[in-house]
Amino acid sequence: DTEVTQTPKHLVMGMTNKKSLKCEQHMGHRAMYWYKQKAKKPPELMFVYSYEKLSINESVPSRFSPECPNSSLLNLHLHALQPEDSALYLCASSQDFSNGGNGNTIYFGEGSWLTVV
Amino acid sequence: AQSVTQLGSHVSVSEGALVLLRCNYSSSVPPYLFWYVQYPNQGLQLLLKYTSAATLVKGINGFEAEFKKSETSFHLTKPSAHMSDAAEYFCAVLTNAGKSTFGDGTTLTVKP
Numbered sequence: 001d002t003e004v005t006q007t008p009k010h011l012v013m014g015m016t017n018k019k020s021l022k023c024e025q026h027m028g029h030r031a032m033y034w035y036k037q038k039a040k041k042p043p044e045l046m047f048v049y050s051y052e053k054l055s056i057n058e059s060v061p062s063r064f065s066p067e068c069p070n071s072s073l074l075n076l077h078l079h080a081l082q083p084e085d086s087a088l089y090l091c092a093s094s095q096d097f098s099n100g101g102n103g104n105t106i107y108f109g110e111g112s113w114l115t116v117v
Numbered sequence: 118a119q120s121v122t123q124l125g126s127h128v129s130v131s132e133g134a135l136v137l138l139r140c141n142y143s144s145s146v147p148p149y150l151f152w153y154v155q156y157p158n159q160g161l162q163l164l165l166k167y168t169s170a171a172t173l174v175k176g177i178n179g180f181e182a183e184f185k186k187s188e189t190s191f192h193l194t195k196p197s198a199h200m201s202d203a204a205e206y207f208c209a210v211l212t213n214a215g216k217s218t219f220g221d222g223t224t225l226t227v228k229p
Contacts, residue, residue: 004160006160031215040205040222040224041221041222042207042219042220042221042222043161043207043219045216045217048215048216056216090160090161092161097215103149103166103168103211104211105151105163105166106151106211106217107163108153108160108161108162109160110159110160111159111160113158
């Protein structure tokens with residue numbers, strides 16, 4: 001069983017809605033990630049938080065807004081999304097992100113299936 | 118730039134047959150390499166990881182992978198396929214920037 005917990009598992013939202021995806025880990029990891037995965041494609045990195053600070057934003061549109069309230073929690077706030085944003089959103093964590101990651105394993109949650117209508 | 122290439126987007130084997138999923142990497146420095154499995158409607162689960170401690174890496178569910186520097190390969194194998202092995206498999210490399218870069222994935226089908 002994964003130790004990265006994501007809620008909700010499924011979300012349907014309209015293009016004018018505001019919603020949030022939530023992620024929690026209790027492994028003491030200091031790096032947390034959001035990935036987007038379309039069907040039959042590999043995960044694509046969106047954001048990386050290291051020690052609760054945003055380290056990487058892979059040029060993600062501003063309608064996606066990440067937040068890291070503490071070292072165990074990671075949120076992804078969604079607003080004014082487009083139908084093409086429908087995808088599986090994966091949260092992940094690793095022990096550390098500094099110094100090239102030191103080969104630390106990235107552990108994934110089960111994902112949140114997002115449908116934008 | 119560090120990257121991985123998975124050869125064969127679909128692999129089909131019979132139950133009990135050898136599973137071989139291919140991954141080649143591109144890296145100017147010793148890489149950190151991973152294999153993940155994704156079952157339908159689930160997240161990614163780590164199968165195994167190479168960090169230069171040993172060239173033959175054993176993972177979960179009977180899978181193993183061998184790092185071959187001369188061939189820049191990290192192929193995933195399992196001696197005998199089970200129906201439950203049917204899934205999507207991703208090879209990944211951890212770049213110097215700390216990002217994981219994934220291959221395009223290989224869909225494994227197991228026939229009874």
